[in-house]
């Protein structure tokens with residue numbers, strides 16, 4: 001597929017040279033930006049610069065020109081108009097804080113992270129704004145059915161760019177729009193971020209069910225009731241109902257709950273097949289955000305009085321030693337109720 005060129009090249013820094021950071025850096029470069037990819041791993045940076053590959057995270061993918069890698073955060077951030085963050089959520093605060101002094105005046109920050117911070121229950125755009133002292137108007141999030149490998153292969157994909165300020169959302173969307181990557185804008189940052197974080201927890205639940213040997217009925221049940229949980233939490237926190245049926249909501253939920261490329265889904269499957277959490281994390285290799293975020297999501301839900309039985313089940317199985325069969329039994333034994341989102345618990 002051919003690529004499009006931005007009329008006046010935007011200078012972008014992408015922080016995190018794993019699967020999604022590298023892929024999004026490639027999207028930005030294909031969209032015409034001048035991109036610097038920062039990571040702490042010198043071997044990855046050397047690989048990207050010398051071979052145009054990130055063999056550790058995206059084997060076999062050729063990266064575009066217009067993308068250079070560095071381990072020097074100051075060099076990556078110098079003059080960057082767009083600063084994209086793609087590191088694991090629970091590492092964000094500690095990693096980003098010392099980089100604040102290198103941020104260019106007026107820079108727009110973008111979180112690609114799909115998690116909720118443990119101990120504060122903050123969404124990642126809140127963490128980024130807080131540690132960098134940015135107004136929320138200057139922080140956007142990108143979330144949708146975005147499995148990195150498929151996008152790195154230029155498979156047609158859409159996403160949501162969300163920001164409080166429509167101008168910020170439009171700026172980010174223009175910077176990452178290419179022939180294979182189509183961003184839609186939206187102003188529901190709360191809803192978009194919650195969708196991204198909680199779908200990982202639901203994907204763990206689906207994986208657990210499939211690993212246990214349950215079929216499509218169970219999968220569809222968990223996805224559908226999972227969406228109800230996500231929606232209830234989002235509405236309680238002020239999100240727009242429409243977001244949950246969109247790309248960041250239903251779209252990402254379906255992609256993550258059904259794809260073998262999803263680390264959360266795969267990790268859940270290992271658990272359902274009988275592995276311990278430690279074994280499953282080791283076997284999955286990458287960042288399965290739901291493993292930690294299930295706890296902060298549940299805590300957030302408890303704060304606002306929203307019942308999230310699937311999320312509670314995932315927390316119990318992963319962190320409290322509940323057997324998988326007890327999770328299934330417990331979910332089905334709850335009192336009868338009507339189906340709707342607004343029908344209570």
Ligand SMILES: NC(=O)c1ccc[n+]([C@@H]2O[C@H](COP(=O)([O-])OP(=O)(O)OC[C@H]3O[C@@H](n4cnc5c(N)ncnc54)[C@H](O)[C@@H]3O)[C@@H](O)[C@H]2O)c1
Nearest residue numbers: 017018019020021086087091095113114146147148286287
């Ligand atoms: N992979 C995907 O398909 C995908 C898609 C959408 C969103 N996301 C989200 O993007 C975020 C990053 O995921 P990923 O897939 O790139 O993960 P990854 O495991 O592929 O890469 C994480 C990167 O962060 C680095 N890292 C880890 N801890 C760090 C620290 N303390 N300081 C600096 N760097 C650190 C690692 O070295 C690695 O380069 C997650 O929140 C994930 O949910 C991932």
Ligand SMILES: O=P(O)(O)OC[C@H](O)CO
Nearest residue numbers: 144145146147262263264
């Ligand atoms: O591999 P996962 O489970 O982190 O999912 C990746 C993306 O978030 C899918 O949109």
